[in-house]
Amino acid sequence: MKILDSLESIDKFIKDNKVAMLYFSSQNCGVCVALLPKIKELLNQYSNIGYAKVEIDELQLAVGKYSIFTVPTIIMFIEGNEIIRESRFISIIVLQDKIRRFYDFI
Structure with a gap:
């Protein structure tokens, strides 16, 4: 999974991918570590979704810009819109249902 380490790289990633998913996590978050492999497995079914990880410990500015109040947080964008x-x-099941709703239209 690609790791984004600046606000500019996040903005570029969102702009360069028609469908972009960002996974915000912290190194001290056990839930974040446990959930990441499940998210990767889920996204293997959706080849058109670009996905990347943002470590909030390393990039505190992202917390404010993207209103991250807890981790893990997943944000999915289509053409730059959240x-x-x-x-x-x-819930992987709920997340998959939400992705399916939008994925058929892209």
């Missing part, structure tokens, strides 16, 4: 936001206790 369409999905899930935080803290993220």
